[in-house]
Amino acid sequence: MINIALDGPSGAGKSTLAKAIAAKLGYIYTDTGAMYRTIGLAVKRAGIATDSKAEIIALLPSLKISLGFVNGEQKIYLGEEDVGGFIRTNEISAYASKVSAIPEVRAHLLSLQRNIAAEHNVIMDGRDIGTVILPNAQVKFFVTVSDRERARRRYKELIAKGEVTTEQEVYEAMKARDLQDSTREIAPAIPAEDAVFLDNSGDFDTVIETALRIIREKTNQSERDCLS
Numbered sequence: 001m002i003n004i005a006l007d008g009p010s011g012a013g014k015s016t017l018a019k020a021i022a023a024k025l026g027y028i029y030t031d032t033g034a035m036y037r038t039i040g041l042a043v044k045r046a047g048i049a050t051d052s053k054a055e056i057i058a059l060l061p062s063l064k065i066s067l068g069f070v071n072g073e074q075k076i077y078l079g080e081e082d083v084g085g086f087i088r089t090n091e092i093s094a095y096a097s098k099v100s101a102i103p104e105v106r107a108h109l110l111s112l113q114r115n116i117a118a119e120h121n122v123i124m125d126g127r128d129i130g131t132v133i134l135p136n137a138q139v140k141f142f143v144t145v146s147d148r149e150r151a152r153r154r155y156k157e158l159i160a161k162g163e164v165t166t167e168q169e170v171y172e173a174m175k176a177r178d179l180q181d182s183t184r185e186i187a188p189a190i191p192a193e194d195a196v197f198l199d200n201s202g203d204f205d206t207v208i209e210t211a212l213r214i215i216r217e218k219t220n221q222s223e224r225d226c227l228s
């Protein structure tokens with residue numbers, strides 16, 4: 001199987017990029033952030049505070065998180081419910097960031113993520129895909145975009161969904177979340193040593209072309225390594 005890891009901070013456009021690459025290559029696209037968001041949603045619905053680590057851990061065995069793929073696109077279910085429409089709010093972002101720092105939560109999702117990669121050609125987007133989840137991925141990207149541009153993009157997404165917020169509020173929440181995600185003890189959101197940095201500030205088609213060229217080079221290389 002070909003595994004592509006696509007890591008980077010929130011709002012860097014990873015999911016748009018990953019979806020486009022997956023469509024071009026006919027791979028499955030997996031958004032691991034959605035899994036943490038779903039746990040965040042379940043924690044909120046259960047009325048558990050994000051600092052009640054023991055209660056969050058106790059909730060995990062009752063959470064059945066699964067994925068479906070429709071036209072190569074990911075659907076995420078909590079039990080039988082498609083929760084895709086509920087997990088992309090500012091509030092759930094904050095829950096997701098908090099729960100994702102709990103080692104037991106990460107362990108709970110690890111096999112789900114690895115199993116997908118074992119069974120499919122996949123482009124998996126997250127924070128620790130290249131470093132922890134798929135250290136042997138044939139291609140690893142770390143996506144970057146300037147902070148202000150990231151906040152602008154996330155703000156537009158939220159407004160389009162009818163959330164009431166300001167660009168500054170989104171910027172500040174995003175920076176706080178970045179700091180939390182990159183400095184946590186477990187699986188911090190940092191580039192793998194062998195990751196290729198992909199600047200996603202410029203023209204989208206050019207970024208896709210660059211990514212596809214790198215994927216071709218790296219996957220040909222790994223095929224050659226397998227044959228020799």
Ligand code: DC
Nearest residue numbers: 010032033036096097100126127128
């Ligand atoms: O990519 P996202 O914004 O949907 O991620 C939501 C949160 O989950 C974010 O705070 C970081 C965390 N996350 C993580 O810790 N590891 C991943 N592989 C993906 C997301």
